[in-house]
Amino acid sequence: MAEAIQQDVKARVHRDKPLVEVSGLKKYFPVSSGIFSRASSFVHAVDDLNFTIMPGQSLGLVGESGCGKTTTGKLLVRLHEPTAGSILMQTEDGDMEDIAHHKGTALRQFRRRTQMIFQDPYESLNPRRTIFDTVAEPLTVQGIGTLTERQERVAALLNECGLTPPEQFMYRFPHELSGGQRQRVAIARALIIDPMFIVADEPTSMLDVSIRIGVMQLMSNLAERFGVSYLYITHDLAVARYMTDQIGVMYLGKMVERADTEELLSNPLHPYTQALLAATPVPDPRLSRDFINIKGGISKPVDPPPRCRFYARCPIADEFCRDNPHPPLEDKGGGHYVACYKVGVAGA
Amino acid sequence: MSKLLLQVENLTMHYGTRGGDVRAVDNVSFTLAEGDSLGLVGESGCGKTSIAKTLLRLLPDNAKIIGGHVWMGDTDLLALPENEMRKFRWSRISMIFQAAMNSLNPVYTVGEQIIEALELHMGVMDNTQARARVAELFDLVGLDPTFMDRYPHEFSGGMRQRAVIAMTLSCNPDLIIADEPTTALDVIVQDRVLRKLEEVQAKLGMSMIYISHDIAVIAEVSNRIGVMYAGQLVELADSVEIFERPLHPYTFALMKSFPSIKGQRQILQPLEGEPPNLITPPSGCRFHPRCPRATQICVDEVPEFKDYGNSHFAACFHPLEEGDY
Numbered sequence: 001m002a003e004a005i006q007q008d009v010k011a012r013v014h015r016d017k018p019l020v021e022v023s024g025l026k027k028y029f030p031v032s033s034g035i036f037s038r039a040s041s042f043v044h045a046v047d048d049l050n051f052t053i054m055p056g057q058s059l060g061l062v063g064e065s066g067c068g069k070t071t072t073g074k075l076l077v078r079l080h081e082p083t084a085g086s087i088l089m090q091t092e093d094g095d096m097e098d099i100a101h102h103k104g105t106a107l108r109q110f111r112r113r114t115q116m117i118f119q120d121p122y123e124s125l126n127p128r129r130t131i132f133d134t135v136a137e138p139l140t141v142q143g144i145g146t147l148t149e150r151q152e153r154v155a156a157l158l159n160e161c162g163l164t165p166p167e168q169f170m171y172r173f174p175h176e177l178s179g180g181q182r183q184r185v186a187i188a189r190a191l192i193i194d195p196m197f198i199v200a201d202e203p204t205s206m207l208d209v210s211i212r213i214g215v216m217q218l219m220s221n222l223a224e225r226f227g228v229s230y231l232y233i234t235h236d237l238a239v240a241r242y243m244t245d246q247i248g249v250m251y252l253g254k255m256v257e258r259a260d261t262e263e264l265l266s267n268p269l270h271p272y273t274q275a276l277l278a279a280t281p282v283p284d285p286r287l288s289r290d291f292i293n294i295k296g297g298i299s300k301p302v303d304p305p306p307r308c309r310f311y312a313r314c315p316i317a318d319e320f321c322r323d324n325p326h327p328p329l330e331d332k333g334g335g336h337y338v339a340c341y342k343v344g345v346a347g348a
Numbered sequence: 349m350s351k352l353l354l355q356v357e358n359l360t361m362h363y364g365t366r367g368g369d370v371r372a373v374d375n376v377s378f379t380l381a382e383g384d385s386l387g388l389v390g391e392s393g394c395g396k397t398s399i400a401k402t403l404l405r406l407l408p409d410n411a412k413i414i415g416g417h418v419w420m421g422d423t424d425l426l427a428l429p430e431n432e433m434r435k436f437r438w439s440r441i442s443m444i445f446q447a448a449m450n451s452l453n454p455v456y457t458v459g460e461q462i463i464e465a466l467e468l469h470m471g472v473m474d475n476t477q478a479r480a481r482v483a484e485l486f487d488l489v490g491l492d493p494t495f496m497d498r499y500p501h502e503f504s505g506g507m508r509q510r511a512v513i514a515m516t517l518s519c520n521p522d523l524i525i526a527d528e529p530t531t532a533l534d535v536i537v538q539d540r541v542l543r544k545l546e547e548v549q550a551k552l553g554m555s556m557i558y559i560s561h562d563i564a565v566i567a568e569v570s571n572r573i574g575v576m577y578a579g580q581l582v583e584l585a586d587s588v589e590i591f592e593r594p595l596h597p598y599t600f601a602l603m604k605s606f607p608s609i610k611g612q613r614q615i616l617q618p619l620e621g622e623p624p625n626l627i628t629p630p631s632g633c634r635f636h637p638r639c640p641r642a643t644q645i646c647v648d649e650v651p652e653f654k655d656y657g658n659s660h661f662a663a664c665f666h667p668l669e670e671g672d673y
Contacts (some may be wrong), residue, residue, distance in 0.1 A: 278540035
């Protein structure tokens with residue numbers, strides 16, 4: 001069955017065209033100061049994002065809590081509606097379709113191609129439904145197959161996801177499973193309708209070390225077999241290293257750097273990325289780390305001033321950074337994008 | 349060799365539940381020298397927090413200390429009457445709990461709360477003197493002393509965590525037990541708190557037991573590392589030694605399954621199976637059902653936690669050798 005699905009996907013996707021193309025994506029949340037007062041300020045949770053994901057490629061979004069990575073993920077599966085911007089997704093026919101403001105049937109159609117895996121497998125599965133009901137739900141919602149067909153499909157996929165033998169799991173409830181097994185159920189649910197694109201929001205951060213790698217490998221293998229792309233959201237750069245082809249670093253709603261994964265890790269250019277990397281502990285006492293002292297803490301992007309978002313904490317900022325708008329995300333060579341005035345300048 | 353501060357001998361503790369006794373801590377022995385920092389690493393449910401709580405005797409009602417001793421000098425902490433033990437906490441041993449930053453009382457200023465802790469353990473103080481001490485502690489953990497009159501909500505997560513560290517330091521303890529003190533924090537803030545903790549520990553010459561599931565964090569802060577599995581200490585050695593020559597297959601598996609941003613991109617190897625149920629733990633070596641090296645003896649007999657030289661201890665019948673890495 002997996003073979004059949006794989007071919008199906010390959011036939012469906014135009015490999016030379018982007019799978020996802022995001023431009024000018026914004027999401028502002030109103031901050032109300034009282035029950036009756038109109039919102040006068042806005043949290044700029046996602047502010048002018050532009051990126052593309054090619055079929056079969058995975059993009060990692062990393063950053064500290066509150067940087068807008070989860071909001072971006074929710075926008076891409078349309079759990080949020082964007083304030084502005086477009087989200088083009090490749091359709092079955094290879095056309096690019098803007099799903100930013102889809103509603104009703106169009107939205108349901110779109111969700112046949114895009115799914116999400118959530119962080120907490122203890123909360124994302126309904127405790128009163130059996131594993132079969134949970135995994136088959138997307139099929140039910142989309143009206144695909146008869147009961148027997150659904151049963152066969154769920155069993156085959158549970159098998160793929162390492163829940164073997166599937167008959168032992170199909171009619172059990174989430175509380176009877178361990179955290180790792182639950183996350184495998186969530187992965188099966190996301191894959192059941194052969195999506196082309198999956199947003200995975202910290203899918204392994206709640207799992208124990210020895211379980212985590214198994215789930216990460218499962219996700220990588222399935223992506224390869226089924227031709228799925230991930231938007232992989234994580235705070236952990238080490239995990240992103242193993243799960244993604246490209247990494248985008250977010251800071252207060254902006255993407256400040258984007259490059260191929262190994263390039264970004266070995267040659268970080270933005271001062272924020274450098275600080276993040278320097279602060280990531282290394283599981284080896286023989287290796288030492290640099291220490292980059294960046295000032296202050298992360299704030300909320302409520303009506304941010306029109307300058308570089310990182311200005312207040314940046315160790316290399318100057319008057320130019322203070323007096324100019326947030327720098328654009330520019331290619332500094334070889335597809336390494338950085339949003340910083342001080343990068344690429346001679347002597348910097 | 350520096351003086352021993354703490355000596356834990358054959359510590360065994362069970363939690364009574366309706367389903368039977370959970371053997372949370374089983375025959376654990378280790379020592380801690382003055383000024384050392386020991387990292388206890390293991391997955392959730394391996395008993396690392398239970399050990400900390402047993403040392404401080406801060407256990408829930410259903411916990412039963414089955415046996416063992418916790419020596420601090422000539423005193424066995426497990427044999428002390430409760431009122432004597434209370435004096436030990438804070439002044440000799442203090443503990444930073446997981447998510448401790450959320451344990452500050454929102455209606456008192458941070459300074460008032462530290463003064464309260466101080467007075468409880470050191471006796472009533474003159475206000476100026478107490479405030480001077482708080483200012484000193486704030487300075488030590490890198491907080492602006494003028495912030496002591498602020499309320500917890502005015503602090504960020506990292507600042508609150510540092511305020512809690514200041515509070516645990518207030519009575520000059522000999523030993524700090526830190527249980528996942530940075531798990532809820534973002535990396536940059538975590539890094540700052542860890543560096544501060546290391547700096548303060550070195551400056552004051554305290555000992556520390558640092559508990560975490562994150563082997564990377566443990567590698568940063570500890571000069572000794574103890575690896576726990578299913579309620580037992582399976583390996584204990586100096587940090588560099590344990591990374592260079594892990595003896596226990598579980599330790600090796602843990603290291604192999606931890607992604608890193610540095611060095612070559614290694615192929616990560618998942619560990620098959622899941623940690624056991626501690627009501628009916630596996631016979632013999634508790635790791636045998638998941639161990640690639642297990643043989644019949646591992647099923648039948650409990651391996652002894654023995655010294656392999658260089659103060660490197662492990663409990664395994666088939667320890668790893670040079671060619672196995």
